[in-house]
Amino acid sequence: MAEPLYRANVLVCGGTGCTASGSQAVREAMARELERRGLTGEVRLVETGCRGFCAMGPVMIIYPEGIFYCQVTAADVPTIVEETLVKGRVVDRLTYKEPVTHKSIPFYKDIGFYGKQFRIALRNCGLINPENIEEYIARDGYAALAKVLTEMTPEQVIDTVKRAGLRGRGGAGFPVGLKWELCRKSPGNEKYILCNADEGDPGAFMDRSILEGDPHSVVEGMIIGSYAIGAREGYIYCRAEYPLAIQRLKIAIQQAEEYGLLGDNILGSSHSFRLHIKEGAGAFVCGEETALMASVEGRRGEPRPRPPYPAVAGLWNKPSNINNVKSYANIPPIILNGAEWFASRGTERSKGTAVFALTGKVNNTGLVEVPMGITLGEIIFDVGGGIPNGKKFKAVQTGGPLGGCLPASHLNTPVDYESLTEAGATMGSGGMIVADEDTCMVELAKFFLTFAQAESCGKCVPCRVGGKRMLEILTRICEGKGTMEDLDTIRELADGMNTASLCALGQLTPGPVRATLRYFLDEYEAHIRDKYCPAGVCKALVRARCINSCPAGVDVPSYVAAIAAGKYAEGLAIHRERNPFPLACGRVCPAFCEERCRRGDIDEAVAIRQLKRFMADHEAEVPWTPTVPAQKWPERVAVVGGGPAGLTAALRLAERGYEVTVFEAAPEPGGWMTYGIPEYRLPKAILRKEIEAIKRAGVEIRTNTALGRDFTLDDLMGKMGYKAVVLAIGTQVSRRLRIPGEDLSGVIHATDFLRSVAMGQAPDVAGKRVVVVGGGNTAIDAARTALRRGAAAVHIVYRRTRAEMPAQPSEVAEAEEEGVQLHLLANPVRIIGPGYVTGVECQAQELGPFDESGRRRPVPLEGSEFLIPAEVVIPAVGQGVDLSCLNGDAPETNRDSTFRVNEHLATSREGVFAAGDAVLGPATVIQAVAQGNQVALAVDAYLRGKPVVNARQMTPYRTAELTYKLEDYAEARRASMPMQEPAARAHNFNEVELGFAEEAAREEARRCLRCDLEYEEYMASQRGEEN
């Protein structure tokens, strides 16, 4: 029956993802609305299979325009009908928004998610109604079968598939054509063809989507296969947890039978073929071919040793061929378009496309089909849209729970069988799980191992017992009870399982563990040696995520609780146990704690930094005097450098009974806090109070005394009589741009510029145009300072995008508010001027392949040069340690000029330690404080001849009482910080942030969820279990 001519088609996704997010209701609402408005004759409503973009479901595409709406609800339907179907307008609020620019993209073809995709196996998914064979036929369905049965011999079919280079999409990558040939040549009249649809990987739904969205493609592929190998009977082994897939397969098989495409004498040929569905009970191991066949036969689904291979003795001991869903779905297009068409895509040894279920910490989760050879980075960042919430990419797990995970340094790895295996992952069936910086790699390995070992069939010893033993060890490590020897044991277990297990499940179970050991050994070591989970995931090691993420391990919940209770002095005491700079850090800390605050998962993080500032500001009247023992050790310690690392180290050593002298080259102590961070962020007067407190601990600070000029390292250890020295000399040297014109007058490096301003000898920038080069905090500080010194215009040139800027996002935003102009993806190539600067020639950049850190490397765009007129250029592209003060007798250093130290911060020279930026490179105050703590413990241990205590365990944590009802603050939003208006603040050096009022601060403190209480409870329950 002819259908009426429609003017529009509305495609609503009926895949599992969209169904879960409510596409059924949308479809029904649309049907009602079309009915109500009498549009049923003009607009056709189609339920399709999965379109892949599950993260944005339910999705709707309206043809002929190809308008793409996402996250549609039933309530949106009348608007869509009115605006789009009647008036022909796009409903902007329903369009897809590009995650970085937030630009709306109304048309399907323009969406980045689909841009790099090429669909063969998924060609019909989301385009046709999977329950209607005619729609499949309309898209050339069963044309390949007709061609095969009428024009080709089985040998020709096999030859075509062989030449196409199609490899098994189940994961092992065995050439499909060759497999068919082996089965065809195997003696016997009774043969079987099987389809492996036992997709059981966590987070994988490739096969499911094809079966649900285009079941006929699999049926057709299998019929062609049956003709090629000479089978008259076939089975699709589909897990029973896929009811929709099974239902649609049943419909497809029934329709194919009705159309004479299945059964006796298909299309009038001599070939007969019957297809059955076998529902699997959900054992992962049944994806292994011999186990699958055992299960079809009605036996316990367990693998058996091969040989004999299925091609010789498979189902019921007859020659059998088994392929994955995706392999069969690829067959019809190969037959129709030819082997060469297929082979023209992909790489030398991996032809065609790969289908992935992209999940985890990635913006565009969903189903993608990409040409083989595309890089992992392109899939994750171009198709996947990158990592949500601006987090850092950490790893990607490919190949499902038996695969492996690859770190950022492998983002340029092409996706093909050999490259992935070589890198330590596998192609697998197509699961791709992205992990961000909040993922603990030990825990991730444990997660996959938990799955794989639970799915072991238990037949062979290595898999059954080895997986269990390995999981026990991993669990122990995650609980902080591991030993370094455990790592060797894990490796032995992994090797043993790999060589001795019966089937691929056992052989590959150690995959994720091996890969994480290979690429993330440091995380294992942190768990074992430091009892520290860097990602803040492992329960037994993470008291609270804020404490865990603080480099110095400050007990945040306790002091926040103290603020809530109005006990500010108590809170400060807790704070100072690990960080003596609450006033400074309350102003300048990047607050790693807030990034990881669990409250942020609900609404917004607790304003921890600003609470700290309030608490510290409140202590005006009775200044803090640290407690030090009256009895002193005979050994004296010298600290070179009066920055946060040096001062912290000095304080901690004084608290432990040492006489300490701090040598500071500048007129005032404080280091970068004094001479780098501008007044509007950290007023000098306030900083001085904190340094005075350290002096009250008995620390002697000798200013204007420079290493190299006034004394040497040998002097310290020799005639000056110090038994240990801490080098905390910071990074004083600004890195050069290495471009022409860098020595012109008007070029002043950021460190020099900021220091001069702090010392009151500012270079004149008033009325001048300033270009700052770089994207870090120093660049922003320089730019905002220049603005405050009266610059006419301030530009920042940065070679990557905003997302990659190392500076704190809030600083960047404030700078922009004040009028600083950002030039992103731009790099200076030349500073122009006749002896003095007149401008900077820049070149536009584009992002190329990924570098070791997982960021895209900027690549210059030839011919894109442009000029920024300027009188002052301030390079801020990095700093190094000024080693000249060591007179060529420095302890060993790294390539970037920082000191080479062991895990206890000892340098290569006996008795000489290093801490702060001189070890880390340019970092933050809190990181310097953490190093100060650690180096003091190391020096103490060295002088006393005892083992070094890890700074994370330097003081015990106490649990503060809960003084408010958590549920009363369930709805409370983060208090906003009173700030100077941008217009005013851009021209003065007063503090930008004005500080909380007391009541606001106490209310804000009560938003804390007190994760530490949960931890105490958890630990108590663990102790209970052990007893």
Next chain:
Amino acid sequence: MVHITINGQELTVEPGMTVLQAAKQAGIDIPTLCHHPAISDIGACRMCLVEVAKQRALQPACTFPVTEGMEVQTESPKVVAARKFVLQLLFSERNHYCMYCQMSGDCELQALAYRYGLDHWIYDRPFEPMPVDGSRRYFLLDHNRCVLCRRCIRACEEIVANHTLGTRQRGSKTMISADLDVPFGKSTCVSCGTCLQVCPTGAVIDRKSAYRGRVSRGDVQSSKSVCVGCAVGCGVVVVHRAGHIVRIESDWDAEPSRGLLCVTGRFEQLEEVRPRLTKPLVRRNGTLVETDWDAAMEAAVVGFRKARTSGAIATGRATNETFRALARTFALTGTWGKPLPVLGYGKPGTLADLEGADAIVVAGADPAETHRVVAYRIRRALDHGARLFLVDGGGGEYLQPFATLSVPPAEAAKVVEVVADASSPVVIYGAGLQESALKALKALDGKATFIGLPAAANARGAEAEGVKSWNGTSAVDALYVLAGDDPAEPQELPQAGFLVVQSAYRSALTDRADVVLPSPAWAERSGHVTNLEGRTCAFEAAFPAPEGVPAEWQPLATLAERLGKA
């Protein structure tokens, strides 16, 4: 033939052989654990892993077939490392504290540990105590010692075809389970004990023989014998110590059982509690008193001389030699037990015929009660595709559920009709075969083979020596009853004025005898028996009878001599 190299040694072997078989043939020992020659191989334990050139992973020798030009290393460093790894894992999995195990010394796992020098444990042993299933009478299943080699499962499935044992759960939670996880004692288990015999460790333990001596230490001796529990004549190995049977095992090499044995043959005969007779007794003044052999024999001779009519009735467990002596001594002889009907047609078959049978007819017999090993072999045939037909109440509860067709005797023709298209049918019949069925089954003459299940164990031997089933004279003057060690006593005896009983044990029967002659027990006898197939098997005494107890045939020979019948 294919040419392969194992450890540098060039071999020419049959195609289709496994590496393990080829190695064994050449005298190269590859260690195994889940392998057992009587059952199929599954490559599960990974002890027999070998290095095969051009293979990425190590391969199990027990399943890997030989191919032309193959090069194998059986003790390369990689192989040895893998085996040690597997052993370490096995020892970490459950409680394998050998010194507390009854199998210590005779355990295959322990032997492997010695072979590969496992002198310490690498992994923590966090194993939790596992249950011990003690719900069976003769043996128990201790999961703590189990290595999940699944030999017991395969024995239950392939040898006995009983399918009681299986696995439950998966991965590290895998456990041996009876039926759908019921207590072993409540399961379909038939107590054949084959699982016990194939278990390589102390997981399936014989209650009786536990801790009674190790084979490896020479505490116990073994000798071969033939079971006389029924007419199948299973070959057994008697494990004994100091004149006591410790346990009975099936003889893997003996026809027709080849590893099969039933509860009677393995366990029930060890349950003997009757008081043993070692001295002859004669009745004096109404009471039986001990005497010497000469006096006892003389009393018997006097008794028989006086009698006008006399006869002898014997246990069907007696040897051919005994039956010969019996027939020579008495004119009127018989064994007890209902005789088999005489068919008058039909080619007699052997139990091996069941192997290739495509149809099996059981008529008037309940092999699961009387000849259990026959029942197991029927079930095995069913597993290989044979159809089962029951006639005449045949089959019993054990076989009923598997029958294609089950008919009363009058409708035996229906079965004959269906079986007509079978190519190698076997008919098994017993004493319960009714006349109508007997006639109907004649239609299968020439096509089927017929196997009768006689009630008496050595019925065929007795018959050959001229001793038939006792067909009942109502009374005799003097009667000789050879009870031997038969656990069953004759139900009806002819009345006799003078009664001589030869018996191993004191019983109600001996209590009313005029003369009692001691007889050896089963394991103390030598001689021959002829099984239901007509196969005559020789056996030797496992250990001598108690002092003063002569051979079974000896009193009869003496009697014959003194009565002048020799």
